[in-house]
Amino acid sequence: MPIRSSGKLFGGVLLLLSSLSLHADDATADAEPGWFNRMTNWVEHELANLGGDGEFNPDDGIDWAAVPGPFATPDSGFGLGVSSVGLFVVDKNDTVSQPSSITMTVFGSSKGNIGIDLDTQIFLQEDRRRLYIWGVAEKVHDVFYGPGIKKGKRNHNKHSFKLDTLVVNSKYLFQMAPAFYVGFGASLGQNNVKGSVDSHHTQPVTSSAFPQDVRTAGATFHAMYDSRDFGLNAKQGRLLQADGGFYNSSADRSHHFQKLALEYREYQAMGPGVLAFQLASEFKFGDVTWDNLTKLGGEDRLRGYTTGRYRGKQMLMSQVEYRHNLPGRHGMVYWLGAGTLGDDVSDLGSEPWIHSVGLGYRYELKPGVNLRADFAWGNGDSGIYVGVNEAF
Structure with a gap:
């Protein structure tokens, strides 16, 4: 998961150095190495030392690539994070399955933000x-x-606090037909509010709307049609999936709610790159606690908005992205997105829509696995996201 500006901005220094590699092909073969070339060679050498050599060797067990860097935001202070991805195969005789993967981000900051x-x-x-x-x-x-x-757009509604979070989700799928899977899973989570900050900017919310210690458990059910060639960064194929669940949250009282999430993705080769499309919705019914509301914003759903600012029981969003391959292991992406929230399904579309536009740089660390650096702009908000893997 990428380290992002909304709470975890990943190394602007690394971004600058990586972007210099776009100039690597500008010099002629007989030219004296300039500072662009020396810097590019140094960056690529260091990334290769960290596993970002553009290759995958299944004999290595888990073949890792890691990208470390500093970050700084007003809320978190100065810090250091490492975003990494490991590819592996469970059975070397299996020539059908795509490589399995582990993506991990670890970070810490001067104001006490830590996590994995x-x-x-x-x-x-x-x-x-x-x-x-x-x-x-x-x-x-x-x-x-x-x-x-509407509430998310009003700055005086801001309630800022310290939060301890522990969440684990899992699902196990069985193939029922070519590219079609069904399965089940479980969800466990705990959120504890540890104290308010920036109180002079905060309009308090009632404890009934904002219980400060919440534990959630759920049983989930899943159906998926997946013809993508590679889940982490598809070049072609389609994804259709439905995820449902029944949840219980224990806070100041017992809360029961249900969730249905529907998603469609399409990937098509176009010119020197890939056109990627996503349409996603999420519907929650019942007594949903604040920490279980669906979020818009962050590194995946409408980049460019502060994570946690926009939450709701019902969500609808879409984004389209063009992934443009450049010579060597470089690339660029450009995207547009829009989304909205509602309290009831019938309310979707009655609240304002928020929009996202942006562009990003890509550097291939492993086959199909990219270092990404995205610049995103929203309605009165913005973000920078650097890490590994694509937004969708």
Whole structure:
């Protein structure tokens, strides 16, 4: 998971150095090496030392690539993070399954923000079985403006606080037909508010709307059609998936709610790159606690908005991205996106839509696995996101 500007901005220095490599082909073969070339060679040499050599060797067990760098934001202070990805195969005789992966981000900052995010995708038995595990353990600064787009747009609604988070989600899928899978999973989470900060900017919210210690457990059910060639960075194919769940949250009282998430992705070769499209919705019904509201913003859903600012029970969003391959292991991306929230399904579209536009740089660390650096702009907000893997 990328380290992002909204709480975890990953090394601007690394971004600058990596972007210099775009100039590597400008020099002629017989030219005296200039500072662009020397800097490019140094960056590529250091990334190769950290596993970013553009190759995958299944004999290495887990073949890792790591990208370290500093970050700085007003909420987190100065810090250091490492974003890494490891590719591996469970059975070397399996020529059908795509490589399995572990994506991990570890970070710490001068104001006490620390955490680890982990995302694992394992493909088994010639892709007849799939196991997905995602987890996060963090102590960070967070924000809550209330549910909905309108409340999120009002700066005086800001409630800023310190949050301890521990979440683990898993799902296990069985192949029922070519490219079609069904399965089940589990979700466990705990969120503890440890104290307000920036109180002179905060309009307090009631304890009933903002319980400060919440534990959530859920049973989940899944259906997926997936014809993508590589899940981390598809060049072609389609994804259709439905995820449902029944949840119980224990806070000041018992809360019960249900979730249905629907998503469609399409990837098509176009010119020197790939056109990627995503349409996603999420619907929650029942008594949903604030920490279980669906978020818009962050490194995946509408880059360019502070994570946690926009939350709601119902969500609808879409984004389209063109991934442009450049000579060597370089690339650029350009995207547009839009999304909205609602309290009821019938409310979707009645609240304002927020929009995202941006561009980014890519450097291939492993086959199909990119270092990404994205610059995103939203309605009155912006973000910079650097890490590994694509937004969708």
